Amino acid sequence: NITNKQKRFIQKWHRDFVKDQGNPYLSSEDIAALATLLKVPVYAVHEYIHRKYISPPAAQSTTNFQLDAAQPHMNQTGSKNSNSGYSIRGANAHLSPEDLRLVEAYVKGAKRPRARKDGRRKKNEGPFQCTFGCGYRTERAFDWRRHEETHEPQELWLCHLCRQTREKSPYLVNRKDKFIKHAKHVHKGWEPEHLLSMSNTSFNANMDPECPFCDEHFNSWEDRCQRILAHYE
Ligand SMILES: [Zn+2]
Ligand SMILES: [Zn+2]
Ligand SMILES: [Zn+2]
Structure with a gap:
């Protein structure tokens, strides 16, 4: 029950925290803040983060996680970003x-x-x-x-x-x-x-x-x- 847009938002947040602390965990305070911002239940955010980063399914290797972390903060939405032509x-x-x-x-x-x-x-x-x-x-x-x-x-x-x-x-x-x-x-x-x-x-x-x-x-x-x-x- 989390939309793709919300997932991207969580991913962005996650990258930011991971960059600072070097492990994949968000504090429960941050997760609660995220849930409030996104207007979704706290458990849904917990679940998503756990599935995505902490215990990913076999198909999703850990290199995925590192690639994510290396991407820039903005403009990761790709084609949806209508100002990508700006220089x-x-x-x-x-x-x-x-x-x-x-x-x-x-x-x-x-x-x-x-x-x-x-x-x-x-x-x-x-x-x-x-x-x-x-x-x-x-x-x-x-x-x-x-x-x-x-x-x-x-x-x-x-x-x-x-x-x-x-x-x-x-x-x-x-x-x-x-x-x-x-x-x-x-x-x-x-x-x-x-x-x-x-x-x-x-x-x-x-x-x-x-x-x-x-x-x-x-x-x-x-x-x-x-x-x-x-x-x-
Ligand atoms: Zn700033
Ligand atoms: Zn808005
Ligand atoms: Zn001057």
């Missing part, structure tokens, strides 16, 4: 080759799920969980969205002044507040908001249109964030 370079051909190289490196680096234990954070709990599989949790919807954007930057600022003076690594960031801070500290005498607007890259961002919790599709990043937040509430 940073294709979508941002308006940037100069040099800017494009910087932007591409930034976005690729952002996608990687970060370590589960981020030393700076004392508290990692709350209903809002990262959908990119890094284990981040928070109690605040605002922080959740900002965190999601660390994995999938939606807007990018490449410092116009740094680019002219320090060509190797000009300041590049996906957060307006951080950019303003940079402007105030590094480029004293400049109007921060003015530098901000000069530095906007008009970056065309990627977005996975498929909801990780149900069959709906998103038509914008805003839509995505709102609908996923609704699942957490």
Whole structure:
């Protein structure tokens, strides 16, 4: 009584936990959380995980499990993923080759799920969980969205002044507040908001249109964030 979509969701979660801990077991707390999210009985999740990972039928070898674990977090839904045609370079051909190289490196680096234990954070709990599989949790919807954007930057600022003076690594960031801070500290005498607007890259961002919790599709990043937040509430 678990749908394929729900199975994929469990598999994704499982990969995330396995990556961190190196064994196939999820804690009962996590299983209960999964069951709540998917609106299925706890035993059904237990049963599925046990069958799939802990005591798989003979036909399903253990290499299957390892292959699963090695796959990337997103886009594993294959043909259902209607944005699979996106490429940073294709979508941002308006940037100069040099800017494009910087932007591409930034976005690729952002996608990687970060370590589960981020030393700076004392508290990692709350209903809002990262959908990119890094284990981040928070109690605040605002922080959740900002965190999601660390994995999938939606807007990018490449410092116009740094680019002219320090060509190797000009300041590049996906957060307006951080950019303003940079402007105030590094480029004293400049109007921060003015530098901000000069530095906007008009970056065309990627977005996975498929909801990780149900069959709906998103038509914008805003839509995505709102609908996923609704699942957490
Ligand atoms: Zn994350
Ligand atoms: Zn700068
Ligand atoms: Zn949904």
